[in-house]
Amino acid sequence: LWRWHEAGGHTDAAAAADLKSRADFAAPKFVLVQGDFFGIQEFIFASGGQTRKQAAKLLRGRSLQVSLFTEAAALRILDGLGLPSTSQVINAAGKFLIVAPNTPEVKAELARIQAELASWFERHAFGMAGIGIAWEEAACNDFLRRHGERNEDTPFSRLLVRLHHSLERAKYQRFDLASRGGQVFDAQFPHGPCLWNGRLPADRVDEEQKLPQLYAAVQSGIW
Numbered sequence: 001l002w003r004w005h006e007a008g009g010h011t012d013a014a015a016a017a018d019l020k021s022r023a024d025f026a027a028p029k030f031v032l033v034q035g036d037f038f039g040i041q042e043f044i045f046a047s048g049g050q051t052r053k054q055a056a057k058l059l060r061g062r063s064l065q066v067s068l069f070t071e072a073a074a075l076r077i078l079d080g081l082g083l084p085s086t087s088q089v090i091n092a093a094g095k096f097l098i099v100a101p102n103t104p105e106v107k108a109e110l111a112r113i114q115a116e117l118a119s120w121f122e123r124h125a126f127g128m129a130g131i132g133i134a135w136e137e138a139a140c141n142d143f144l145r146r147h148g149e150r151n152e153d154t155p156f157s158r159l160l161v162r163l164h165h166s167l168e169r170a171k172y173q174r175f176d177l178a179s180r181g182g183q184v185f186d187a188q189f190p191h192g193p194c195l196w197n198g199r200l201p202a203d204r205v206d207e208e209q210k211l212p213q214l215y216a217a218v219q220s221g222i223w
Helices: 002-008 013-021 040-044 055-081 104-125 155-172 207-220
Strands: 030-038 088-092 095-101 130-138
Touching: 002 095, 030 040, 030 055, 030 104, 030 155, 040 055, 055 088, 055 095, 055 104, 055 130, 095 104, 104 130, 130 155
Parallel strands: none
Antiparallel strands: 030 095, 030 130, 088 095
């Protein structure tokens, strides 16, 4: 709240009086930032030729990886916006929610971080998973609950619906195909697909994978 007042120069006695009397509660002073791990089900339950051997360990490891990814993304946003950890109000199940000041600098930094996260997941996960972020402006009135108001009718509930819609748009626009001419990835599979993932390119040939290949070569007279 103070960051918004300071950025706009609303720090005099008149601004304090408006804040006290709630005369300025309709002004969009905040930005709610929501992050979501896209493709969480496919990421955790991805299957490959060898996944049955270590199914329990893979599920636990991938669940931990989702938590680490979302935590790192949330910390990156907090660090980029110069916000304390208390600005993060939710971080669970691959989602997080951050309250930030509504300033042009904050929105510009969010756009940079959004592009940075998208680029990282494109390089390392070929876009099959990723963390998307979206934000919506909010006013003090959006955090008020009037007497007798049902949960689904509160301004905050309607704000979360708008935020969810923004996140859905971000989910389906994450590849930015219009600026790429339709091409997104250039994947090479010199070692075939990963035995544990089933879709990503393998970075080496596993020893167990070499045996049937060697046997087939012997049978065919190649080796």
